[in-house]
Amino acid sequence: MDTPQNTALTRALTELPGPLPARGVIHIVIPHTDRFTVVGNHLAQHAGLSTTAVGLAVRIQSLPQGTEIGIKALAARLSEGEKLIAAALRELEAHGYLRRARTRLTNGRVVTRTVFCNQPTALLRPRVVAQRPAPPKIPPPVQDAAPETPGPEAAAAPQAPALPDVQREEEHAPQDIAPFVPLVPPPTAPKPPRPPLPQPGELTPELERTATALLSDLRRHAPQFTLSENDIRQLTPAVAAWLERDAHPDTIRHALTNDPPRLLRHPAKLLKHRLTVLLPPPLPGADDLAAPARPRIAVTPFQTCDGCERAFRAPTPGHCRDCRNAPAPAQAAA
Template identity: 35%
Template sequence: MTIKALSLRFPEGEVTIGKALRELEAAGYLVRRRVPLGGGRIATRTFFLDHPGVGVARASVRGGGSGAAVAAVPTYAVAGDEREVLSAPGPGAVPAAAEVSRSDSAQASSGRTRRAAPEPVAASTGPAADLLARLRLADPRLLLSERDVQRLVPAVETWLARAATSDQITRTLTAGLPSEADPIRHPASLLEYRLTTLLPPPLPAAPSSTATVMSPLRPVPLVSCDGCERAIRTHDPHALCRECHERKGRRKVEVTRRSVA
């Protein structure tokens, strides 16, 4: 069955199906064999294995199937639109071909290791994680994965520890980005660079405030003017009010004039 025929049967496209078949072939679940049909014709047979690493017999059409050997476990072979199950080898099967095919498949599969599925990442919580998760609201291109959030949380916490507000951090991370038409391929790297390069200095320590206790000012006392007994505020108990002081000054001037005359 061709890739085009599979794309007509399944919702995936030809590129996706072709990539999946190549991955199955690399993992040992799919084997392609070129089989001569006689008369100068050659067909490609595709074998799907339930157990990767088990060899697939190379069926020979010329000898009428007399020299054909099959796999030790059930194997599905697809040629065109037909699908047949190759049974286990009978007593008359040639074991040499099966052993060679099995050893070839075992050697091919031994060099391949399956990648273990990544472990799920626990969701981060706290003000720093919330700030990073909300960046995509300011710019959709700043969408971060959970692993990226966990990696950037310590840097944001450093900013918060230096008395930077959430709004200040958000403005620093979202200001001056490329135009919306340009994609940001690695938003986590961009944010990490800004958090590291633009880190503000810590605030200086507040000076030790020693409260200076100042004695309250005493109010100026009220005293009586010696000339007219009018109440005035002064610290001098023998002071005169303004009018008496002017009157006394005029008297001195008159006395001086009289003495001169």
């Protein structure tokens, strides 16, 4: 069974024009004559969509109008489960390829209407409504100045046909539909700059030696974190910044290698991200942890009255309030 297929494939390769590449994929393009769907590279090579979402978008794009593409309907027709299909539909909706809206029918039933756009970025460009061409102007017939009454030849000449009412037709033309705006900016939108790697206040030889040894030792605990010498050289200052903030090497190792992705293709990029976003704050000093001093409340001292020898509060010695308000002896005698 395999021999005819391999022979046909080999013959097709010999018929390709030009030199073939030494490595990589070689395309044998046979034009389609029926049952085909045009898919743009913006979808087939979309960097933000998963392979499942891209395949589901191609499947939806190939379906005829009116086909049910709900989660249960797609799960009954595909080998993927409902959770995987729902996640792929959310990806397509987030990138503008899909829009789902709930609509109430005239009988009161609420249905979900799904709209799929094969090229959402084109909807962001201004749309130009085609103008109806103006009708051709027909020059008026040339009349002779001598005879005022038409002759028999003029009476027999055919009249110009009546022009259609173009303005009336333009008034009843359908209005332009509002564009379908995706929920995310176009791929050409500028991305925010990434934060720089942490840097220590002073990269001492001891910090550099400890950070280099910690990064080189990661592969003993997690083989997928095998780094090159260039990666270790770039990540050493960031690890030194962690050590400078009194982070224990075991704590740093756990923060960098804990729960890695299932398919880790670029371990240095993951470490660079975690070293930046998980950087702990500096440890507070002893003065920072001390309880704040309570404000001292000024207390008025006790004094002994010079007249009645009673105790009273006053900033300076003297008489109490009663002695100060008592009448003088001369006034009492009078």
